[in-house]
Amino acid sequence: MGVFDSFFGKKNTSKKEEESFINWIPLTSLEQIEEIKKISEKEPVAIFKHSTRCGISSMVIKRFISSFDEELKDFKVYYLDLLNYRDISNEIGYTFQVLHQSPQLLVIKNREVISHASHYDIARIDLKKI
Numbered sequence: 001m002g003v004f005d006s007f008f009g010k011k012n013t014s015k016k017e018e019e020s021f022i023n024w025i026p027l028t029s030l031e032q033i034e035e036i037k038k039i040s041e042k043e044p045v046a047i048f049k050h051s052t053r054c055g056i057s058s059m060v061i062k063r064f065i066s067s068f069d070e071e072l073k074d075f076k077v078y079y080l081d082l083l084n085y086r087d088i089s090n091e092i093g094y095t096f097q098v099l100h101q102s103p104q105l106l107v108i109k110n111r112e113v114i115s116h117a118s119h120y121d122i123a124r125i126d127l128k129k130i
Contacts, residue, residue: 020065021073024048027080030091036078037095040108044130046077049089049104057103060122064105072127 027047039045048064051057068077082089082102093100096108101118107130108114115125 020068021070022065022068022077023073024077024079027078027088028085030088032078033088033091033095036108037111039076040111043076044107044109044114044127046075046127047080047092047104047106047108048077049080049082049092049100049102049106051082051102053083054102056119060103060119063123067123068127075127 036045036047048061050061068075080088080092089100092098092106096106096113098104098106098113098116103122104116104118105122105125106113106116107125107127109130115130117125
């Protein structure tokens, strides 16, 4: 069976999975936008808008995850699946006055967007300095 495993890419189950410190909060209702604004009065909050069918979005979210270290483990990050919740994305754009893009990261503090970026520019937002 060993030969077949190498041809068909059997995963090495003894390898430790890469640890992620992001505790994604699914953004699935319009009511959560008000919750985000309220939380942002006490601490910054991020919204990551992701298209699951977009190759660039997949690459960017992987980079975002790998840059999220233990120092940021308590930073609240809401995850928005654009394909399933486009109405929420539209409301975010309206509420925070930011043009929709995908992928996109918005950082909200004191009920306002203090930083936002899309595509590969997301990596330029340093959440540790916010």
